[in-house]
Amino acid sequence: PGVCLMRSVERIIVALDLASQEEVLATLDKLPGVEFVKVGMELFYSTGPNLIHLLKDRGLKVFLDLKVHDIPNTAAGAMGSLSRLGCDLLNLHCSGGLEMMKRAQEAVVGHTKLIGVTQLTSTNQQIMNEQLGIPGTVEDSVLNYAQLAKQADLAGVVCSPLEVRAIKATCGPEFLAVTPGVRPAGADRQDQKRTMTPREALEAGSDYLVIGRPILADSDPHGAFCRILEEIEVVA
Numbered sequence: 001p002g003v004c005l006m007r008s009v010e011r012i013i014v015a016l017d018l019a020s021q022e023e024v025l026a027t028l029d030k031l032p033g034v035e036f037v038k039v040g041m042e043l044f045y046s047t048g049p050n051l052i053h054l055l056k057d058r059g060l061k062v063f064l065d066l067k068v069h070d071i072p073n074t075a076a077g078a079m080g081s082l083s084r085l086g087c088d089l090l091n092l093h094c095s096g097g098l099e100m101m102k103r104a105q106e107a108v109v110g111h112t113k114l115i116g117v118t119q120l121t122s123t124n125q126q127i128m129n130e131q132l133g134i135p136g137t138v139e140d141s142v143l144n145y146a147q148l149a150k151q152a153d154l155a156g157v158v159c160s161p162l163e164v165r166a167i168k169a170t171c172g173p174e175f176l177a178v179t180p181g182v183r184p185a186g187a188d189r190q191d192q193k194r195t196m197t198p199r200e201a202l203e204a205g206s207d208y209l210v211i212g213r214p215i216l217a218d219s220d221p222h223g224a225f226c227r228i229l230e231e232i233e234v235v236a
Helices: 021-029 041-047 050-057 072-083 098-107 125-131 138-151 161-171 198-204 221-233
Strands: 012-015 036-039 061-068 089-093 113-117 156-158 176-179 208-211
Touching: 012 221, 021 041, 021 050, 036 050, 041 050, 041 061, 050 061, 061 072, 072 089, 072 098, 089 098, 098 113, 098 138, 113 138, 113 176, 125 138, 138 156, 138 161, 161 176, 161 198, 198 208, 198 221, 208 221
Parallel strands: 012 036, 012 208, 036 061, 061 089, 089 113, 113 156, 156 176, 176 208
Antiparallel strands: none
């Protein structure tokens, strides 16, 4: 079945931006109904692969967000190891180039889908032009990276919701758009520069919404999750 047939609850990836396995278990107890979670660097580096097995044993889908970026041989080795953990989504930096992405994709085993990070949602045009030395607009760069990822047979990309329409138009509707930088109306944007509300992101064509602090930092995480679910039900 295509992505459009997914249930709304599958489209919210809750970012477990926490420091320990104990915190994760306590948080998950407050979030019945969540089906997809993201494990980032801080958590994975402190807990190791055991956490992934634990989450999979609980029936959860897992996006392991380590943003691999290395020479092709090393990136391929990393993806071979990480995909054997049974992760549903893995990612790498598109800026590693076409050969790196191709080799990494070839190394993935099982049902794991590999996606590419285009430009971080903390990057705006000034940072990209002046600090990273990449000319043009953020959207130009994101589209270039997305086309490279498609050429390398990746399943999709991580991007800001603002670039989703252009990516879908260029790379096709089946090419996944996984979007952080999603903030419910009225939420603090913090260090995210390029954001949308959950409903806006889905209307733009996002397949998965990565949401962390607006859920985890709420005094009622389950209530916050349910409100987001309610907001996107009308779109999904």
